Amino acid sequence: MAIKLSTYLKNTYGEKVYRLSLSSGCGCPNRDGTVGTGGCTFCSEGGSGEFAAGAGNGFRRTSDLSDEDIITILDKQISEAKSKVMKKSDARKFIAYFQSFTNTYGDSEFLRKLYTAAISRDEVVILSIGTRPDCVGPDIVAMLKELNNIKPVWVELGLQTIHDDTARAFNRGYDLECFIDAYRRLKEAGLSVIVHLIMGLPGENREDMLESVRFLADLRPELDGIKIQNLQILKGTVMYQQYLEDKERGEGRFHIMSMEEYTDLVAEAIALLPETTVIHRMQGDGPRKLLVEPLWSLDKKRVLNMLTAKTGNVLGI
Incomplete structure (x- = not known):
């Protein structure tokens, strides 16, 4: 049976491991005109990084930063992120999670220095990097492979859906073949890959969503992990405007x-996933000040309790 991330980490490291959400300062090729x-x-x-320490500052002008600058800014971010965790626990081991935007989209030498500084810290046991399949060229894969020889490196790919029509509608900027190519090259390099899916994208029905899951379940080499979340309508996004227009016109796309x-x-x-797959997430955790729908996702404890009740026999809990 599949396994929850918390269980996997405790079995592997002997204690609870906490995630530190950090910012690399990278942008996104789907914003600056390179892809879209x-x-x-x-x-x-915020590029999905509203909860990341140092988001939006620190590493923006990478060419001006010395090695000492990189370490100083990273130390500040980690200290900020750890202080939030330590208010609730006596944590000793952490995942350095570079979350916002596309964290392999930038100068590879700068990224090598940054990620080496993060993974070399004694308390960091895993380096996790969120990115896009179209931003993992040979130089990036080689760099991540080197880091994986120091400590485990997880690469998180934002697929969201296997359906290219849906992806074009939300302006993803790459097709399924691009994902398959990146996935296979990362796995061939010995890296762990976690794939993100969004349930409830406009125009998709239940079978469409399950088809994406079945596709991931059949991937070879086998998928290491998955993050599943519900679609979130956030203020200030293009989709929010589309949602309002849909409601006004009664078109029913959402x-x-x-x-x-x-x-x-x-x-x-x-239940469709292989027993080797680690479940990293089962629900979205959007910022309260921006969330429009679904409002029930703000009651995180209630949602998790319901998910636990419904998935317990599958996850062995």
Whole structure:
């Protein structure tokens, strides 16, 4: 059976391991015109990194930074992120998670220095890097492979759906073949790959969403991990404007699932996955000040309790 991330980490490291959300300062090729402009329509100005320490500052002018500058700024970010965790626990081991925007989109030598500084810290046991499949060229893969010889490196790829029509509609900027190519090259390099899926994208029905899960379940080499979340409509995004227009015109492109509907879907999805797959996430965790729908996702404890009840027999909990 598949396994929860918390269980996997405790089994591997003998204690609870906490994630530190950090910022590399990288941008996104789907925003600056290299691939597209505006980014994915559901993506906020923070590039999914609203909770990251140092988001939006520190590493923006990478060419001006010395090695000492990089270490100083990184230390500040890690200290900030750790202080939040330490208010609730006596954590000793951490995942350095570079979350916002596309964290392999930039100068590879700068990224090598940054990620080496992060992974070399005694308390950091895993380096996790969020990115896009179209931003993992040979130089990046080689660099990540080297780092993986120091400590485990996880590469998080934002696929969201296997359906190219859906992807074009939310302006993803690459097709499924690009994902498959990047996935295979990363796995051949010995890296662990975690794939992100979004349930409830406009125009997709239940079977469409489960088809994406089945595709990932059949990947070879086998998928290491998955993050599943519900579609979130956030203020300030292109999708928010589309959502408002859809409501006004009554077109029905958007179907906001109820909590019961969503948790049923996740339970069915997880049951399709191989027993080696680690479940990194089962719900979204959007910023309260921006979230428009679904409001039930703000009650995180209630959602997690329902997910646990419905997936317990699959996850062995």
